[in-house]
Amino acid sequence: MSTVLQPVAASRSFGLSLRQTRAMAWRSTKETFRQPALVGPSMIFPIFFAALGASSFSRATSLPGFPKVESFLQFSLAATVVQGVLFGSVTGAAALATDIQNGFFDRLLLAPTSRTGILIGRLAGSAIFGAVQAAAFIAVLWPFGATIKSSFGGALVMVLSGGIVALAIGSLMSAVAIKTASAEAVQGTFPLLFILLFFSSAFFPRETMSGLYRNIADVNPISYLVEGMRELVLVGFSTSAMAKAIFIPTAICVVAILIALRQLRVRLASR
Amino acid sequence: MSTMRSAGQISLRNLRAIPRLPSAFFPALLMPIFTMIAFSGTFYAVTKIPGFPTDRSINWYMPIGVLFGSSFSGIGIGFTTIRDIETGFYDRLRMSPAPRNALIIGPLFTAWMRTVILNLIVVPIGVALGVRFEGGILAVLSLLAASLGMSTLSLGWGLGLAYRFRDMRAAAIMQLSIFIGLYLTSAQMPLEFIDGWLHHVATYNPITYILYLARQGLVLDGTSHDMSWSNTWPGLLAIVVLSGLALAFARRGLDKLDK
Numbered sequence: 001m002s003t004v005l006q007p008v009a010a011s012r013s014f015g016l017s018l019r020q021t022r023a024m025a026w027r028s029t030k031e032t033f034r035q036p037a038l039v040g041p042s043m044i045f046p047i048f049f050a051a052l053g054a055s056s057f058s059r060a061t062s063l064p065g066f067p068k069v070e071s072f073l074q075f076s077l078a079a080t081v082v083q084g085v086l087f088g089s090v091t092g093a094a095a096l097a098t099d100i101q102n103g104f105f106d107r108l109l110l111a112p113t114s115r116t117g118i119l120i121g122r123l124a125g126s127a128i129f130g131a132v133q134a135a136a137f138i139a140v141l142w143p144f145g146a147t148i149k150s151s152f153g154g155a156l157v158m159v160l161s162g163g164i165v166a167l168a169i170g171s172l173m174s175a176v177a178i179k180t181a182s183a184e185a186v187q188g189t190f191p192l193l194f195i196l197l198f199f200s201s202a203f204f205p206r207e208t209m210s211g212l213y214r215n216i217a218d219v220n221p222i223s224y225l226v227e228g229m230r231e232l233v234l235v236g237f238s239t240s241a242m243a244k245a246i247f248i249p250t251a252i253c254v255v256a257i258l259i260a261l262r263q264l265r266v267r268l269a270s271r
Numbered sequence: 272m273s274t275m276r277s278a279g280q281i282s283l284r285n286l287r288a289i290p291r292l293p294s295a296f297f298p299a300l301l302m303p304i305f306t307m308i309a310f311s312g313t314f315y316a317v318t319k320i321p322g323f324p325t326d327r328s329i330n331w332y333m334p335i336g337v338l339f340g341s342s343f344s345g346i347g348i349g350f351t352t353i354r355d356i357e358t359g360f361y362d363r364l365r366m367s368p369a370p371r372n373a374l375i376i377g378p379l380f381t382a383w384m385r386t387v388i389l390n391l392i393v394v395p396i397g398v399a400l401g402v403r404f405e406g407g408i409l410a411v412l413s414l415l416a417a418s419l420g421m422s423t424l425s426l427g428w429g430l431g432l433a434y435r436f437r438d439m440r441a442a443a444i445m446q447l448s449i450f451i452g453l454y455l456t457s458a459q460m461p462l463e464f465i466d467g468w469l470h471h472v473a474t475y476n477p478i479t480y481i482l483y484l485a486r487q488g489l490v491l492d493g494t495s496h497d498m499s500w501s502n503t504w505p506g507l508l509a510i511v512v513l514s515g516l517a518l519a520f521a522r523r524g525l526d527k528l529d530k
Contacts, residue, residue, distance in 0.1 A: 048451075055469030056459040063316050191305075198309040204316065213312030 017114040024113075024121020025128065031095055032129050042088035043133065047140055050080045053203070054144075065207030067234055070145060077146040078229035079202040080137050081162055082222065085130045086193045089166045090186060092126035093173030097183040109268070119178075119264050123170050123257070130166020134159045146233070150241075154232035157245055161229060164249040169193070171256035175263040202226045224248050274376060277369035281377025285348060286384060296385065299347050303340035303393045307333045308400070310459070317460065324461055324494035330405075333397045334414060334485035335458045338478075340393060341418035342425040342453065344385035346445040348378045349429020356437050356528075365529065375521050379426055386422040390415055402489065406498040410488020413503070417485035420510030421478075425449055427517025434524030456482050461496065477509035484510075 032039060054073040061069050069075045099105040108118050138148070138155050148154045177186050199213070200222035209217055217223050228244020235241070289296045310332035318328050325331050355361040364374060394402075394411065404410040428448070432441040455472045456479040457465065465473060473479050483496065484506025490496040 048454075052454060052459070052469060055465055055467045057314075057317070058466045059320050059460075059464050060314075060317055063319060065316070191301075195305065195309075198305075198313060204313050208316035209312065210315060213315065 017117050020113045021117040021121045024117060025124035028122045028125025029128050032125060042084055046080045046084035050076050050141060063208055066205055069234060073144055073146045077141055077233050078226050081134045081158055082226050083197060084133045084137055085162045085165045086169055088129055088133050089126050089169035090173055090190055092170050093177045094183040094186045096122050096174050097177035097181060097186050100181040119260060123167055126170030127163040127167040131159050131163035134162025148233050149236040150232045157232055158229050161245040161249055164253055168249050168253035168256045171260040175260040178263040178267050196222055221248055274370040274373045277373035278376035278380060282380035285381035299340050299343035300389055302343055303336035304396055306336035306339055307397055324490040324496040329401050330489040333402050337393055337418050338421045338485060340389045341386045341421040342449045344389060345382045345422040345425025346429035346449055348382055348426055349433045349445050350442050352430055352433040353439055353441055371525060374525060382422040382426040383419055386418050390418060404488055406488025413488050414485050417481050417506060420481055423514040424517040427521045431520035431524040434528045452478050477513055480505035480509045
């Protein structure tokens with residue numbers, strides 16, 4: 001009898017956990033979109049920088065080492081997506097820190113919910129927001145000349161990649177949020193993301209860089225992530241582009257989620 | 272108590288806050304260093320575009336970094352003022368017999384001193400990283416004049432907003448407006464290389480001319496950006512007009528706070 005009941009119970013428990021995670025994800029998504037003051041900058045600034053770059057660097061596209069592009073805006077589309085998603089992912093983690101600060105997280109822990117569901121639900125909200133951001137940047141910039149050579153298929157991959165990047169960075173930031181329980185500490189990590197982004201090939205091709213700066217960009221994973229997306233925009237579908245745009249953020253994501261879960265376990269054990 | 276004596280005491284208090292609360296000053300110091308390194312590394316190749324006014328990308332990008340830092344030295348005092356208003360300390364200052372102008376001149380002295388400290392740190396770092404002052408000592412003085420000007424107008428703007436909003440909402444507006452104001456110039460590329468909407472905006476943005484003043488001693492002789500009176504007076508005029516307006520905005524805000 002127990003051999004029959006056990007899989008049923010396990011499946012029920014999994015289903016329940018999934019429903020709880022979905023509810024947490026839904027709450028997190030609604031919470032993000034209800035705070036335009038938090039969401040706005042991560043949507044507006046990347047577009048502002050894209051417009052700024054398109055006007056400033058139009059002559060740079062003829063430099064030796066610069067890839068063949070229709071416009072600088074087309075070149076900068078991938079960077080705009082990654083930049084927006086990186087900045088946006090801080091918002092979700094800061095909200096988690098706020099939940100810890102105001103005691104809501106403790107109430108969740110007291111409820112008969114899955115511990116992992118609390119975290120994964122929050123992260124899923126960040127991933128959804130990241131994908132929405134990517135779609136919005138593509139939709140806004142495409143009519144102004146940021147055409148995607150791999151068409152709608154490529155755009156879909158970029159949206160998916162945006163979601164995974166948000167999940168990856170959101171997980172890392174959530175680990176900070178769980179450890180420090182401080183929204184200020186999470187916001188304080190923002191400059192690190194900015195530095196990581198700038199010391200990559202996000203804004204200019206690696207082929208035009210030199211010296212130590214080039215060496216740093218060569219080892220920075222953000223360079224390869226952006227270049228994968230950029231290949232989808234400038235060249236078209238290819239296995240290498242897909243691998244860079246999907247597998248690099250997925251690999252970071254797996255490690256980051258493990259770090260965040262470990263941090264959660266440490267927090268729970270210390271209580 | 273005279274205006275200058277009161278201003279001196281207020282300025283001293285603000286300066287003492289630097290070692291006590293370094294997190295309020297460090298961003299203003301780190302920002303120009305980061306901007307200088309990141310921009311000159313990322314956009315290194317733009318100097319190879321025919322007609323670019325310098326062959327050193329760090330020469331082109333250091334002034335914008337310094338102006339960013341100077342602006343944040345000014346609005347950083349705006350942040351401190353918001354905190355003082357929120358904690359009630361500012362009410363005590365207003366109730367004291369100190370002249371009203373001292374409440375603006377004191378922070379102005381602090382902004383200038385912070386800007387000088389910033390230049391004393393950032394310029395040698397820039398030189399160590401390869402900056403070459405083509406215009407000699409005059410080039411250094413031009414950069415200093417431009418950065419003091421930016422800190423003055425940012426301080427006036429920051430104080431004016433702090434007096435009106437009286438909470439941290441003002442901090443976001445201060446940062447955003449200064450950030451946008453500085454970027455909508457020839458911050459990244461020479462004006463003649465910029466196309467479309469940004470060219471028009473940058474041409475009419477007075478901060479572009481403050482940037483010309485800051486940069487003129489760092490570009491090669493014979494280019495339209497080099498050291499000349501025609502690249503000096505528009506910048507000085509922009510500083511005088513914008514600073515005057517910003518300080519008047521601050522003074523009116525202080526009067527409103529009193530009412």
